[in-house]
Amino acid sequence: MTKQVDPGTPLDSGVVLEARGLSVSRGGEFLLQDVDMVLHAHEIVTLIGPNGAGKSTLLSALLGIIPLSAGRVNRKPGLVVGYVPQRLRVDPVLPVTVARFIALSTPGAPPPLEWVKRFGCDPLLHRPMHALSGGETQRVLLTRAMSRNPDLLVLDEPAQGLDLAGEEQLHGMIDAVRRERGVAVLLVSHNLHFVMAGADRVICLNRHICCSGSPTTVRATPEFQLLFGDKLPGVGFYQHHHDHQHTPRGVVREQP
Amino acid sequence: MEEFMMRALLSGIGIALAAGPLGVFVVWRRMAYFGDALAHAALLGVALGLITGWHMNAAIAGVCLAVALLVTWMHSRPEVPTDAALGIFSHGAMALGLITVALADGARVDLMAYLFGDVLAAGWEDVAWIWSGTAVVLLVIRRHWHDWINATIHEGLASLDGVNVARMRLIFMLLTALVTAAAIKVVGAMLITALLVIPPTAARPFSTTPEGMAVGAVLIGGASTPLGLLASYHWDLPSGPAIVLVAAFFFALSLVAGKKGRAS
Structure with missing residues (x-):
């Protein structure tokens, strides 16, 4: 093989996954265009963006579930990924228990009792998957993802369908897992509190990367204000002085 | 037992053995309409077999496969909905088949036998075809069983576990085409989906x-065949519809019994 064929640059140490010029198109339309991003071990990165911004598409592309139309994704050799998809609804026609569902990911291995206990799934093990509530399903998905002993945990709106307490609990679990195992975490979240307090880095996506950086840096950008602007004052933990107004369509306008 | 009855029984039970494990996936993946479309298209295979003298089962399997591939290919054309594509290809193929049969000097061809089956006329060659087809289907499903269940629950999760989802879809279609070709002798093109569903x-x-459901499906399908044939023999009923009707009776029974089972 000559030098002209790029074998993929070796990843810097500590990098678990990186995307270079990643694009995904469908029917001639770009869903994602020219995305560059890097994920390091021990790091929690949240992906935010409006509906239709391509957040789930980006996760699928990074994981190799859907094909890229341009660019590439480099993974650390032997990278093991735990994935919690956005929505899992098991059809009641398919009789499958929680234990079986978890075991499908690691055939032949003993059940991951540590994680089962940790995420409170022991009373669920013999229940059919289709009978679980939203929160129970999320805990089972998390157990299944961790049972693979992953280097990278990817979660697509894991707090969906959870009440506030459940959401807090979930975020606590994610943070604990990161601290203990050094797992890199990439998640899509609409929870402002978690984005601000829990994440090391925030990536703001709208078919391309609008902005990225530490939560405090990103918070100051207009894209972020557009997404969360209306929520910021009401939340209470984050006080800020409004030096501008929002038009009804959300555009930021300097105060006269 | 008379030999033709023996052959009919063996054919029916052979089909039930393959249709159970394949049928659970048809039901889980909500592909009943797909099975139906393939079965209708199979009539073009019958026509091809008649006018070219190719082996009938091979012609049927070939046409089913072609339709399956066309439908898969249409997935990449978002402006044609999948169910519409299925309807277009299956009924288009069926119409072409009917016209071909009519033009091919025909009139001598008993289309009814292909539409509704004629298992009492099954020869030893048919039995051999059915059992070899069944063996292939069972071996393939056994090999992919866990992966397929995984992908049926969530294709993204399965693909991270190393399951080749696209290949799985293709193999699944191949097997459905194979079973359709094998089952046409037993219940006919119009009723094949019933045996799967x-x-x-x-x-x-x-x-x-999942395993229990597949075994249950084999048992119920396997019991429907002798009972249907018995009814067909005693009351001179068409055999294919009799088998399907017995299966439908089991379904009705399961509705009642299943409810009681849950209540207790």
């Missing part, structure tokens, strides 16, 4: 595992 659905209320 009714036994698994009837087995569902009594099943707590």
